[in-house]
Amino acid sequence: MKIVVMGASGHGQVVADILFQMWTKGREMEIIGFLDDDPKLKGTRILGLPVLGTFADLAATPHDCLALGIGDNAARARIFAELSQARKRFVTAIHPSAVLAPDVMVGAGAVLAAGAVANPGAKICENAILNTCASIDHHCELGPHAHVAPGAHLAGHVRVGEGAFVGVGACAVPGVSIGAWSVVGAGAAVTQSVADKTTVAGVPAKPLA
Numbered sequence: 001m002k003i004v005v006m007g008a009s010g011h012g013q014v015v016a017d018i019l020f021q022m023w024t025k026g027r028e029m030e031i032i033g034f035l036d037d038d039p040k041l042k043g044t045r046i047l048g049l050p051v052l053g054t055f056a057d058l059a060a061t062p063h064d065c066l067a068l069g070i071g072d073n074a075a076r077a078r079i080f081a082e083l084s085q086a087r088k089r090f091v092t093a094i095h096p097s098a099v100l101a102p103d104v105m106v107g108a109g110a111v112l113a114a115g116a117v118a119n120p121g122a123k124i125c126e127n128a129i130l131n132t133c134a135s136i137d138h139h140c141e142l143g144p145h146a147h148v149a150p151g152a153h154l155a156g157h158v159r160v161g162e163g164a165f166v167g168v169g170a171c172a173v174p175g176v177s178i179g180a181w182s183v184v185g186a187g188a189a190v191t192q193s194v195a196d197k198t199t200v201a202g203v204p205a206k207p208l209a
Helices: 010-024 055-060 073-085
Strands: 002-006 030-035 049-053 065-068 199-201
Touching: 002 010, 002 055, 010 030, 010 065, 030 055, 049 055, 065 073
Parallel strands: 002 030, 002 065, 030 049
Antiparallel strands: none
C-alpha cells in the first residue's frame, strides 16, 4: 500500500511518524513522501521522506491511498471533501501506543496519535483527530473533522460536533455537547454544553465576548 501524506508541516510530520510506527509493527505500507502547497519545500526531505511537490501534483504521484497531515479543521475538511469527490482512499492512522476498546468505531482518514485513549462505545468519525495523550471516555463521539488536541480529556457521553476544536489540556464533564465548528480554549473546563460556532475559554469555560 503506497501512501502519500498531504501536508508536511508539524501535524503532517506527526502523521508520517504514526504511519512509520505502524509499519514497524508489521503493517504493509510504503510511505512515498509528502505533498505540500509551500513550493519552497519541493525537493527537500523531511523525516527522511521527500517532498514531492504541491497538492496539484497528486495526479502525477503514484499512490494507493492518502493521509491528511493538515491540522486546521476547516482546511482539512475542505480537502477531504474534494479528495472524496475524486474517489480517493484514506488511510486511518492509529499509533501503536494508542489504546482503543474493541468496539470503538473509527472513520476513514481519522488520526489517533501516540498515547491516545478511546474507551468503550466511543465513535471517532471520518477525518477527526485524537491527538497525543488525549482521551475520550465511554460513549463519546468526535464528529467529522473534529480535533481533540494533546492532553485534552473528555468524560463519558461527550459529543464533539463537526469541525470543533478542543484545545490543549482542556477537559469536559460527562454528557455535555461541544457544538459544530466551536473552539474550546487550552486548559478550559467545559461544564455546560457549547453552542455551534462558539469560542469558550476559562475554568469553568465561558463564551468569549
